[in-house]
Amino acid sequence: MSNLIAFLGTGSMNGAIMGGLLAAGYPKTDIIATVRRRESASELAERYGVTVIASEEESDSNAQAARGASVVIIGVKPVGVAAVAREIAPVLAPGAVVVSVAAAVSVEQLERDLPDGQPVIRTMPNTPARLGKGVVALSAGTHATREHVEKVVKLFSGLGLVVEVPEAQIAAASAISGSGPAYAFYLAEAMAKAGEALGLDAGLALRLARETVVGAGYMLDEPGADPAALRRAVTSPRGTTEQAIRVFDERGLPGIIADGARAALARSEEITRELDAAREQA
Ligand SMILES: NC(=O)C1=CN([C@@H]2O[C@H](COP(=O)(O)OP(=O)(O)OC[C@H]3O[C@@H](n4cnc5c(N)ncnc54)[C@H](O)[C@@H]3O)[C@@H](O)[C@H]2O)C=CC1
Numbered sequence: 001m002s003n004l005i006a007f008l009g010t011g012s013m014n015g016a017i018m019g020g021l022l023a024a025g026y027p028k029t030d031i032i033a034t035v036r037r038r039e040s041a042s043e044l045a046e047r048y049g050v051t052v053i054a055s056e057e058e059s060d061s062n063a064q065a066a067r068g069a070s071v072v073i074i075g076v077k078p079v080g081v082a083a084v085a086r087e088i089a090p091v092l093a094p095g096a097v098v099v100s101v102a103a104a105v106s107v108e109q110l111e112r113d114l115p116d117g118q119p120v121i122r123t124m125p126n127t128p129a130r131l132g133k134g135v136v137a138l139s140a141g142t143h144a145t146r147e148h149v150e151k152v153v154k155l156f157s158g159l160g161l162v163v164e165v166p167e168a169q170i171a172a173a174s175a176i177s178g179s180g181p182a183y184a185f186y187l188a189e190a191m192a193k194a195g196e197a198l199g200l201d202a203g204l205a206l207r208l209a210r211e212t213v214v215g216a217g218y219m220l221d222e223p224g225a226d227p228a229a230l231r232r233a234v235t236s237p238r239g240t241t242e243q244a245i246r247v248f249d250e251r252g253l254p255g256i257i258a259d260g261a262r263a264a265l266a267r268s269e270e271i272t273r274e275l276d277a278a279r280e281q282a
């Protein structure tokens, strides 16, 4: 079996995975990617030195890329997954594993458009995978063996933390680690705006906020780090931080974050239903 990996739909997420694998030493000659637009294909090929096919130029781009690949990673938006699965179904190599990174597309929905018995792994990665600091939650499809799971876990171990979870927990993982980088960036944005409101100039406020979130991230990266203990170490009794945390608690910030995560999970369940409804109508 070849070592070829095909990335089908190489935007933010699949691009981050591809970048992470290349940085971890995966050979660029063993990677082929597809995108929709010609300009994106040239940019990606130039940036990473991999072969990229644009679907606006080659209508069977995904089938071309998937043919002969041992791992095929579908990274289009949820609504586009079924069409890509149908496109590649006739050309998948025996023994190939199909990996999906799409939020809300269930194993059942993935398997419907692929050949009977096709090994499938549903994953929920995040974009820090590009730096080897990602999180990937994954679940085996109906026909994926332990060997298939282990193959994907091993491949993705260069991207950061890889955890296998029951499929029913993928939407929750999506709401925490899949979307989570955006929550951390949102915090950095809000801190920068708060700095401006306190009279700092915009550039300085952004630098202070950004480096602070980065520094805190590094501390969290130390073995055994506990966010609550790290927070307490900054919060002097009767000091200044205590007043900020008091306001966050009084205004219910933890509850707001929990509500946000719940809304993300609810949207995931809604998208799954929308995909079924669209299929029934077609
Ligand atoms: N962006 C993120 O942080 C995360 C995204 N995901 C999932 O990853 C998937 C992609 O999301 P993003 O990367 O954010 O979107 P994106 O829009 O950046 O990437 C999608 C890519 O697919 C290409 N594409 C669309 N249809 C195609 C086709 N038929 N053939 C070839 N290429 C095609 C587009 O040109 C684009 O490059 C989604 O299903 C999303 O749920 C999962 C976890 C995190």
Ligand SMILES: O=C(O)[C@@H]1CCC=N1
Pocket (backbone or CB within 6 Å): 103, 174, 178, 179
């Ligand atoms: O926003 C989204 O739908 C995707 C899934 C998790 C992160 N981005």
